[in-house]
Structure formats: C-alpha cells, structure tokens
Amino acid sequence: MRVLIFGGAGMIGRKLAERLAREGRIGDRTIESLTLYDIAPASPPAGAAMPVMVETGDLPAPGEAARLLAGKPDVVFHLAAIVSGQAEQEFDLGYRINMDGTRAVLEAARAADNCPRVIFASSLAAFGAPLPDPIGDEHIAAPLTSYGTQKAIGELLVSDYTRKGFVDGLALRLPTICVRPGKPNAAASGFFSAIIREPLAGQEAVLPVSDDVMHWHASPRAAVGFLLHAATLDGERVGPRRAFTLPGVAVTVGGQIEALRKIAGDKVAARIRRAPDPFVQRIIAGWPRRFDTRRALDLGFVAESSFEDIVRVHIEDELGGVMPS
C-alpha cells in the first residue's frame, strides 16, 4: 500500500512516520512507499523498510494536493494545520490552511478517483460551551474559535465526500496530546504539556490556570495508535457519521501535578510556578472537560487509562526511559 502524510514534519506526523518506517506495514498490508509532505521539510525516518519521499510545499496552493494525490495513495493522513492560538490570531491564514487545505486534499482525492482512506485530525475545539459533562458522541459541534470552526467544517466535508464515494474518510477528534515533546507551540493548551515536560527537563514551568481545571488527554504514542487503527477500520462499521471523539484521560491540572510527583518526586513537581493569567483562564473556561467516547471505544480505539501512564510514555519515548532527578 502507498501512504501519504500531509503534515509529515509536525509532531504527530513525525512520530507516525517513524512508527510506519519501523513496522513496514499497516495491519496486514505492507507499505510500498511513504510520502511525507509539509511546508517545512520532513526528516525521513532512519532505517525505513520502504522508500520514503519527502515533498515540501504550501498545501492549499493551486495544484499542490493534486500533485500528491496523483500517486493514488491508499491511505492519506491529513495532519497539516496551524494550531489554535495562531488560527485565532491570524484569521485569514487559519481559514486558508485549515479549511481550504482540507478541501484541497478531499478534492484532489476525488479527482484521483481511487477512494482512499483519508484520516483527518480534528479537535475537541469542534465543541463550544455550554457543554454537558461528559460530552457524548451526539453533542452538537458548535465551536467558539476559528480553529474549532475550521475543524468542524473539515469533519462535515469528510462525511460528505465519503457519502458521495469520493473518499473513505474518518475525522478523529483527538484529545489534547500530552506530553508534547520539544519546544512549546502556539497552542493555547501548551501549558498542559509544559508543566510536565519542563520540570522533567530540570526547568521551571509556569502554570497560568487553577489546579481544578480538567481536560482530556492522550499521549503522542496513543495518537499514533489512533491513526493506525483508523487506517484499518472497516468503513461500513463506522456508518455515515464519520466524525467522533477519541478516548482519553480526564484529569485536573492538580491531578497531572500529582502524577508527576508520584513518578518523579517532590523536587521535580516543585519546579511548577503558579502565575494565574486571566487571558488563558478565559479561553480555558469554554473548553471541554471530559467525554463519553462510547463510539470510538466500540470501534476499538485505545488510549492510556491514567495520567501516570501518560507521564511514563513521555519518559520512555522522549527521555530514553531515564528518570530525571
């Protein structure tokens, strides 16, 4: 099978590419080629079992998506996006990349005429307050940010292009991926990762919200697992509603810090400095807390079962399994 990743240089795209390169297959099908597309050049994973092509370009630019889809990939992971904070600040850019880019992928797949499995990374931001607790699969997507609106539009497009038989699509509402490795990004949710990542790296982290803020998380390793599972799912089993929320761990910020303390000790947990920021607090107030993800669970998606597991995944995957002091 041929696999194409839009957003192949991003955090999840990179991890997905590494896993595909290592395993050489999705389910029982061997990967014949892997193409990584991004506006920033992706690094091909070392020791890949298959040829890896690196392509760069601006996804919504005319002809770009069509150029990539002309190779008739069997599975397309559409992860390219600009994140919440940037999409809110740069209105036109957000719509161009997150909405026009998604439409371009779907149109190019339609023109290629081989009905690939297209897996679109959607977000919890598709939901907006007032929200029930937990939020069920049938709750209306009524976003309150531009990023969330762009993701909700993407979900609808994926379902409609699937209904028409142009693609066999799935829109996965990923939990907030934590612990995000590397440098902080422009996402308003960045502190959820920073309060674990920075203390484990011996640095101070700033916590802008109160300890009772609850949110929905899964690890980068779980995110890759979701995407791979989605690549093999029987579309008939999913039915016509192609967007759903994925499982995760509902935990308060206090619970996150407690998990860090249990695993890494008081000294590490003491590196979190509380500096309430009303701007961030206002954004977070409208965010979802937890979900009833019955549909995804029935379809076989699996996440971690505790935040301690999420911290352990970070230590194993990013710190070489070495517990910092």
Ligand SMILES: NC(=O)c1ccc[n+]([C@@H]2O[C@H](COP(=O)([O-])OP(=O)(O)OC[C@H]3O[C@@H](n4cnc5c(N)ncnc54)[C@H](O)[C@@H]3O)[C@@H](O)[C@H]2O)c1
């Ligand atoms: N990380 C999370 O917590 C999370 C949660 C929910 C949904 N998502 C979604 O999952 C996807 C991947 O997330 P991530 O954390 O890896 O994000 P990321 O920002 O690390 O990766 C996105 C990639 O898209 C690329 N991109 C941006 N504009 C582009 C353009 N014009 N043309 C081509 N490529 C372009 C970027 O260069 C980047 O490498 C995104 O769609 C994101 O919205 C992520």
